[in-house]
Amino acid sequence: MSAPAQTTAPIDGAALLDEVEAFHRRFNVFPQEAAYVAVTLWDAHAHLLDCFDSTPRLAFLSPEPGSGKSRALEIVETLVPRPMVAVNASAAALFRAVSGPEGRPTILFDEIDTVFGPKAGDNEELRGFLNAGHRRTGVTYRCVGDGGNQTVQAFPSYTAVAVAGLGSLPDTILTRSVIIRMRRRARNEAVEPFRARIHEKEGNTLRDRLAQWAEQAKGVVMGAWPEMPDGVSDRPADVWEGLLSIADAAGGDWPSRARKACVALVEASRATDKGSLGIRLLTDLRDHVLIGIDRLPTVAILDRLNALDDAPWADLNGKPLDNRRLSKMLSEYMTGDNEPIGSRNIRTAGGVLKGFFASDLDDAWARYCPPPKGATSATPLHPRSEPLNL
Incomplete structure (x- = not known):
């Protein structure tokens, strides 16, 4: 008589996300509580990409160096599947890596300001790759072959991408991103020193457990259409839909925390977004x-x-x-x-x-235009007086 097949004990998703968040808090000081929630959910979403129609970019941005952006990216690197650290990587290298036989990587792009910053000029090819890879159906078209035997080939571009850099990003990338605006630590904000030889293993252990939980949760996440908070629609809803699905699947207090974080970060991005x-x-x-x-x-x-x-x-x-x-x-x-x-x-x-x-x-x-500050549904957008006498 054959031995019964062993089954993996179910993983408590909420408790696991709590551990991932605690791991970030050891090494990262984020500007607001909502950021810890968003980054933790983003780590988990990288293990569940095939469940979603789109993947938000995670953007750690700051006005000055020394604000913890690169360290935040380092911690994310320990928690996501097949991390690929890219600095000044070309679009050709990235889309070939995404479609390569080794499997889809999670791209971590540090010093993104060297690509899109004011001294770098436009980089339309890389911008196109990042924009196309936001959606599951995204592809990058390239000619392959020699001379007159070239053919057009579509390379899949859909993959999770986190970036860190100074300043800002092109609007087409910002609107597809969860934006964490980093700042330098204050004197009373202490973090644990990150030692790669020690702490990478701890992060990788959490990464492997996230992968196991993702296998258990993907059936729930795949068919989920999470309820969005009031006022979150269109592109922000695309950005947050997958993250809220993960929070709902994890349970505990994560569904409510995720929606509060969603509202806080969407409102923060609107406050700093001047549009075109x-x-x-x-x-x-x-x-x-x-x-x-x-x-x-x-x-x-x-x-x-x-x-x-x-x-x-x-x-x-x-x-x-x-x-x-x-x-x-x-x-x-x-x-x-x-x-x-x-x-x-x-x-x-x-x-x-x-x-x-x-x-x-x-x-x-x-x-x-966004509604005027303090306007309500009953407030006229533009009350007027009599014509100005000039």
Whole structure:
């Protein structure tokens, strides 16, 4: 009679995530509690990629060196499957690694500012790889072969990616990322020194247990459609859907902690996101220039925009915003009548001047701009007074 097959005892997912979080806390000081929750869930999600339609990028960013970004990436490296540390790796090397016979790696890209920073110039090939690999169906097309015998081949790009760097990232990557904005440790914030020869083994033990739990949980996670917190939709929902699925599968207090972390980090990213230059222009016109005014000459609009503190208008590539560029930027948006926003005649005490009417911008404000701070559903987006007498 054959011996009965041995079965692996179920792993308590919530307790395991608690241990992973505690491991991070030994070596990392994150800027807020939500970051520990998000990073822990991201570690686990790297073991469950095939359960999701997309994978969020994990971005450790800071304005200054010495803020713990690289150490955070080191700890993640011990916890994820098949880590591939990349510094200045080419897009060709990365997409070949993802489609290679050894299995899909988890890419950890340190010093990402050397690729996308102001001194690096644009790197559209790598940006394209990171964008395409966000979704399960993402591929990178390349010509293979010699001379006239070349054929187009699709290389899979879907893989988990964590990055660390100074400054920021291209908007197309930021919007696909869980963003952790690191800062230097204060004098009263102590961490345990990370010793690779000792602590890598501890992290790898947790990694192997995460892999075992992932095998047990993938049936639940695969078909999950987690309930999103109020106000989280579109791209942020894509970023957080898989992480919330993992929290729900783990149980304990992780579902509630994950949703609180989701709201906190999504709101933080919105607070620092100025959007495109066009959206910034629309928002500044609404919030700082045309408040309570139904029309204003172009010359007055430019004076007010260029006088704004913490705004780019006084120095756009060494020159202040002028009427030609203002008109061109606004003409890319439409009025409620589906006409390009353009200047119109405004009668003033000194004669007729060209300017813009707030009513022409209403539709663009509603479609593109974030709600004004403190606005509620009952608050008009742009209350106006009588026309300004000029």
